[in-house]
Amino acid sequence: MTQKNRIDGGLIDRNIPLNFTFDGKKYSGFHGDTLASALLANGINLVGRSFKYHRPRGIFTSNSSEPNALVELTNEDTKEPNTRATTIQLFNGLTAQSQNCWPSLKYDIQSINDCFAPLLTAGFYYKTFMWPKSFWERVYEPLIRRAAGLGELAPSTDPDHYDRGYRHCDLLIIGGGAAGLMAGLVAGREGLNTILVEEDFIYGGRLLGEDEEIDGLQCHDWVANTVKELEAMPHVRLMPKTAVFGVFDQKTYFAIERLSDQINSVGPRQMIWEINTKHIILASGATERHIAFGNNDRPGIMLASAMRDYTNRFAVRTATRVAVFTSNDSGWLTARDLNQKGIDVAAIIDIRKKEEHQEIAKKNTRIPVYSEDQIIKVHGHNRVKAISLLNGAKINVDSIAVSGGWNPSIHLTCQHRQRPIWNEVISGFIANEAELPSGMKVAGAAKGIYATNLVLQDAMNQANAVLSELGHAPTKMMIPLANDDTYRGKTFWSVRETKQRAWVDFQNDVTTKDIRLAVQEGFYSVEHVKRYTTLGMATDQGKTSSVIGIGIIAETMNKSVEETGTTIFRAPYIPVAIGALSGPHSGKHFRPTRETPSHPFAVEQKAQFVESGAWLRSQYFPHANELHWQESVNREVLATRNNVGITDVSTLGKIDVQGTDAAAFLDKVYCNTITTLNINRCRYGIMLREDGIVMDDGTVAHLAKNHFIVTTTTANAVQVYRHMEFCRQCLWPEMDVALISITEQWAQYAIAGPKSRHLLEKIIDKDHDISNSNFPYMACDEISICNGIRARLFRLSFSGEMAYELAVPARYSDALIRHIHEIGKTFDLTPYGTEALGVMRIEKGHAAGNELNGQTTAGDLGLGKMVSKKKDSIGSILSEREGLVDPMRHILVGVMPCNPKQKISSGSHIFASKSACTPCNDLGYITSMAYSPMSKSYIGLAMIKNGTNHIGGKLRAVNLLQNQDIDIEVTSPHFYDPKGERLRG
Amino acid sequence: MKINHPLLGPRNASEFTILGDAKLLQRPNTPERDQARVFYEYLYHRDNPIGQHQELWFHEQGDRSWLIVSRDTLTHEINNVELASNVIKKGQTQ
């Protein structure tokens, strides 16, 4: 249990010890550790097996660019694969497993793949597994599928939940290292509304791993003081554990915040912030890259800066005897820091000539230096044992600290198809300042400026530029004293003189040989080489590897790095859980639910509900003795047609239309004429789209002078309102008309059946005469009920029975439905739902959503005469196009099975009696179907080619999916009460 | 994406729905019954520019105004937003 590799110092808190489990064994660490640092502290070096070759791998970095140390976090029966041990903040009880190995990390059977390496080079699957052809599906594919992938998905639902938030600021600072903190100080002291976002759980960035001074203080103390000052400013918001992953239009930035590293935590685990800002300072720093040399993927080989992080920040000795292999000055800092902590540094191997590194060498006195030398062989399998150098030396070491240079983190400058520029001085890509995203400035290492002194100066300059653009004076702050050593390095990608494979992309197992092979095979574009070799396509998105790959492509093709260029950068900068993207909208709460005014009553009546868009509508009201919904629906239909039924129709759109031009406006919007509609009368109306196709149908009620109420179908309420506002504001703005939705304001119940009038007479106040002569079919009026309660009555029928729609302000709706239910007992009142409603409208032959499907015209539906030729209205001109008046179009008709016991299916296609079932013989399809208690048979509505001429004839309804081929009779679509006598009673 | 509403300031794009090219404002106002071709052109023929594009957006979760938005289809920059009714009124007085 002792952490054998723990040394003094560091930024961990030894007062808070933590326990964790890895691959079944228990260990301990401290608060402030990552899982990676805690593993290293306990001497654990082997953490995974590589993707293709199953080679043993150790921890390579100390941040989110980690390619190797991917573990699976577990918590009871949930797990999260492919998490980077280097970014997981250690918590008590953390449990993790290594991935991609069986039976164990140490002895992985699939490591045999490594022996087949020559066969498994880049693009191998394009060249192999082709013969014999039959083997692909049965043998190769299943094998490859089982071997592919790194981590394993959990089979259960994600127990975590996620949240979403929206913030606004004047300045967004991305990165809380030296540059970010400095910019934050400048902006904060000038009172700017600032948000500073930092990926790590503590601030400091590169400074966390360095032994430097700022303003005479240990740099960690400068960081702590700065953070304290910023935290106290109410106009500055610090967001740690938050990473900006995408730059979007109009200066909108998306960031992911890790609220808890624990899976199955109590609150939301992660949340995505949408940050709206005016200015941005990108202070994202730079990440180190390695050098490709033979067997450079062995455990024990680590980035030089990562080794400094583990030593200085986490107080961990990662090795006993280290060799530094570097192309630049920063590798030497690792040698110095390790030396200071008493860790043996056997050698500094610098690829440069002695004169090229003489400045940094001045600070080194004890460690042997091998100039202009390279590592050509790494000895050891599960751990480095020794290295052999180009110039002959062999040195025993158990670790190599490698530094191939630095890559400024410029991803966010390139997400809008920008391309970065190669800077030979720092051997890195930096952003093209002429093409930065709107409002963005880059500061510090993200720009290729590495000396701390210069970083602070640059950050202040960028912050001053922001202040100036916002009309403020520049800051009067002084730059703190800091390290001003110039960074020097040489561009160097790979060691040529090696017989071993040299890795570029560790996670996807891509070697230098793969890249050179791709070029040899004719893949010249970086985009093609990337996809052919899969370089940079793993979960680490090529953070340590892509630039090296580009360098090798350039060398191989004898081009400059500039000419070779980079692949296109795309969001997200780091992997983002899909759960986080959906935020709180998941499961039952994927979208909100709308309840009708009679919902509590319906629940008590044991209604079964159906989702109709966001609405929950009563579908049917089963009685206790009914075993099947068909029984309930039949009962409801018969009860309504024989006595009286009631249903909630509040969900249909209701739009209030008022103004001196209200009628003229409606004449434009409806294809039929509204200006001839008298007060206190309703009319069925059809709205066309401008292309002549039916958009929606509904009723228009002329309630009072200059006052209409129009209804829409439930499904189209939103679109119809939007369309009407377009007509009003944009097409006929000279008309005096106002629109507003009143769908929610009025609860509306349809009361239908021969006894409906008797029932209503019980509640409608005596001053309103609803006799047939005074209130005929299609009448409407403002009335009062139950002694002065405000209401509206519309004599409309969807069912074909004598029917009324009674509307009351929704405040009365619950009391009203209960009252009607009570007094309805004398009339055998039956509540009915959408199913019975559907049966009755099909029996009437009334077109609804299934027929108004975006392909039918008024003529197709038998309503062609409704389209007025005397006025201009939306769609009237184009409805007369040849194609839309062709007599061979599909026309609405009724269908019934010749054998009433047979059931026909909606969606069945129609064929002539002796035709083969081929597309050219297809005569149409059934749009709606129901069992009709009135016809004692299944009935349907169908769109049939030249349908009118088929009425009275026989055809077939074919459903190949369920092997149905049923003889049908074509009828008029009006099965029930075709003359409408019951309506008008 | 954000749209800078002329009366309400910048608003999240989720508050709006798009209809299409602002040419839809120029509905043929003709009483002739045989103007099918004119309507056909109005409804179906569109330019598809790289660059400046005038579009009709509806502020559904806002003030329910129709807006004319000038947007660059390549850079996505929005450089002008006006109330459609204002633009139409201006056109009528010219």
Next chain:
Amino acid sequence: MTPKGSGYVDKEKLNSALTLDHLNLQWPTLSITQSSFKEICSINASLDKQLDLNERFKEEYGISLPAPGKMVNHSTGSVFWVSPSQWFVTSNECNPYFDQLLTKKFNEVSTVTLQTDAWISIKIEGPASLDVLERLIKIDLSERNFPSGSATRTGCSHMTIFIQKPHQEDCFIILGARSYAKSLVHTINQVAENILGNKD
């Protein structure tokens, strides 16, 4: 149902019977309760009658119709801007015929509809109210962008709402459609629990 006289059902009873059930969610730094208004109407200026309507409104209530994004109180309620020619007027007095009352007052220069029953109103108060709302509303609700006397329609987690800032510190009022009441309350409650943990 025993209606007498105008048969009015009090709005609180309406909400509790149908939708919000005496909404009262409490945390140490946050409370979510029902807000009360008695009636709301929409009032639309007739074509080219905006100035006339404003004059009549001033005569009646002593204040001008508010500018875009604004809300003002008057002697018996408040009024807030909805669109270039539409305002919502509220009343602290019960009257299911409020629209007819306003139509009489502002005839020929406007059209009016009753809106009371279409809306439920939720009050969010306490130092944590901005923390909760920034997880629901995409608008900048800070003091400098949304000061007291602001009111606007916007979205809240897939639902359309009005949000208002009354003249009270750390307090916001949300109006949502009656049919969405349960979903709206659930959403706000969920966010509050995410940040503040379980209720008192």
